[in-house]
Amino acid sequence: MSYARNFGRFARCLVPALLLATAQAPAMAQQPPAKPAAQQGAQQALIERGKYLAQAGDCIACHTVPGQKIFSGNRAMPTPFGTLYAPNITPDPETGIGKWSADDFHRMMRTGRSRKGELLYPAMPFASYTKVSRADNDAIFAYLRSVPPVRLQTREHDLRFPYNNRALLIGWRTLYFKEGEFVPDRSKSAEWNRGAYLVEGLGHCAMCHTPINMLGGSSEERAFQGGLIPMQNWYAPALNSNKEAGLGTWEIQDIVDLLQKGVSNRGTVYGPMAEVTFNSLQYMNDADVRAMAVYLKSLPSDLPVNVDPGKAPARADVTQQHSQGRRVYMAQCASCHGEQGRGKLPHYPPLANNQSITMTSAVNPIRMVLNGGYPPGTRRNPMPYGMPPFAHSMSDHDLAAVVTYIRTAWGNRGAPVTVREVNELRSATVE
Template sequence: MRRALRLLLALGVLALLGVGVLMWLHPGALPEGPKGPAVSATTQIITQGEYLARAGDCVACHTEANGKAFAGGRAMPTPFGALYVPNITPDDETGIGKWTADDFYRMMHTGVSKDGTLLYPAMPFASYTKVTRTDSDAIYAYLMSVPPVKQRNRPHELKFPFNNRDLLLGWRTLYFKEGEFVPDPRQTGEWNRGAYLVQGLGHCAMCHTAINALGGSSESKAFEGGMIPNQNWYAPSLTSNREAGLGNWDIKDIVDLLQVGVSHRGTTYGPMAEVVYNSLQYLSDEDVKAMAVYLKALPQRDSEPPPTSQARLVSPGVMEMGRKVYATQCAMCHGDEGKGHTPAYPPLAGNQSITMASPVNSIRMVLNGGYAPGTKKNPRPHGMPPFSHILSDEEVAAVVTYIRVAWDNSGTPVTPAQANELRRLLPE
């Protein structure tokens, strides 16, 4: 009850903020984006636009499973209800066929649709606002070139009061900062290119920054990691070298992880594997290297003392059960000492993704299994089978605990209840 009252109070504050913004603006109007020159949809512009749309991973959200490209219709679960992604093919009636390049840039830059509707922040306009007008026009030209699909957009199914778009004015006041990317003159051109891709089209902060109860995130906590809402995966911190911080990685290993999906330091699974599959594998070597340079240079924000092994916290019985499960099910690929056989089978000893404070990803991998993405540079990836049908909650917890504390790993123990919580999310 108290949580509900706090939420209603927060919504009231947002509503007041929204009223203030509305009083500042002309009634029923929002500022127009700058007018641009008419876009000539030459082959070169369309090709560049396709590349940039890949960098933005537009197809991942705007294409339903087994559906036509960019025709929308995909349900996007959120803590506030389901959003249905719109059709962005150039169909005049149900898509964006009647949009101009100015309309498209306004949407990308300000999060406002052609008809003045405020977009929900599941559309990453808070990141896309950094995209230059030239790149926005190229993406627009590409989308105008794809086959139009007549498929009506489904209305969102959001709970009250989140179905009231007026509240978005308050959200925007708190969490949205409009403005194209501005290069840092103190950094190299390569660093700036990487920052532009990571902060803008790549919208990496959307997953790698914790989301609060109102669906917003703090700019001061950008890239510090957090649970991905409704996906039940933890996106690790990119600013902590004890999670996914890359400060002590070689550039080549970062490039391989982003573009190939596997490297000698780790492997992508879950949502990140989808990003590699749909987007990053198609980027040029130069652009992926620029992203790697920027990510490696992110300032480390570790404030806690270095962790130590937690093996002493594990009962001997649990440790022995975990050791036996590991020897039977895991050692064949990952080695008796957890050193793995890279890049096919990642190491578990000294692996930051294994010892993170959140054990969610490790538990899910044991339960669900998974494959690294099939990419142009790794078309036949090795995978890990699921063990949910073989291992009990106690065995899952024991083996995950074992790999988190063995070989001087500094993780913490896992309980059967944590394993059961994630097991209940498995499809029947």
């Protein structure tokens, strides 16, 4: 009897379990099979390649607020027209790009239009990104889809009228945007073409190193001639082969070192360029950085824009400003940069024959003396030497005098600096 009762109890449990298993069997059969190891490996390789390309494009600089989660957006970008906020590009389906397809992403990069067809403001460098290949866009998209999603709504842009009217972008695009993938120049080497693709495309170097007009546009005729970066009070130097203002007298290795390490025998990166080296260029492989240097070195020279022997300032060794500047320099600067401005490589850059010192605009040397600064800590220069600020210890007169001195001493042919220029920059850079 007990056996029968136990068996009956077992049967009553077994039958529903079998029925449940039978009912679930079709559903279980519909689950997608696990990807083969080779396919998983290929996907991971695509993601790693996309990460490399996203670093080459310096996506983190705009789409990540320092200290916040990567690519979660909302970093403010001040412009002469108001403040723009970079969008969330994590794979969150509600506030990021979780609902985007690879086609949507490629279309945005190629055309400068959002997934919904809205015209993008050109703070997003789509005029450069349009040159990126479909394969590279797909890799970047795969990488972005692999980062942790962040639920964070992007802030609305805060633009003044009439710049908040996106319809005006049609005119801007007509003047300054040419859609189309990079086309290799068959008369050039593979290395030159790779460099051109990176500089003109993902690197979007022309965005800072080309003069920008009052409409926020730039012309191809003046590409890479250098220019003041709006709202940042830094001057991006010329990157063409001009021997006076550009890279014409630089060795390829000096360009590579500056881009990848942040320091070279010819200079050191500070300000916005230090951020580019830190976030982007230090992670690029040697071949790609060299290709960029080869391409930049080949860019045709423009007419000298900041050095004209016929208009050079008179050597005013006897003037009060020059004498005052020399006294300040010997007391404050010579211990690191040397009495003759030769510097102490690799830690203290030379000031003599330094093009960043003698450019038409004196904002860079003024800012460095005012605020000091460090080059970026990079994999090849992990412990950089910095420069202390002198804003607290130098008057505007002393600072103008010492910057004038380093711009005119040792054969440098820069123009003198006025007290007013110093005062304006001191006021503009106060936090």
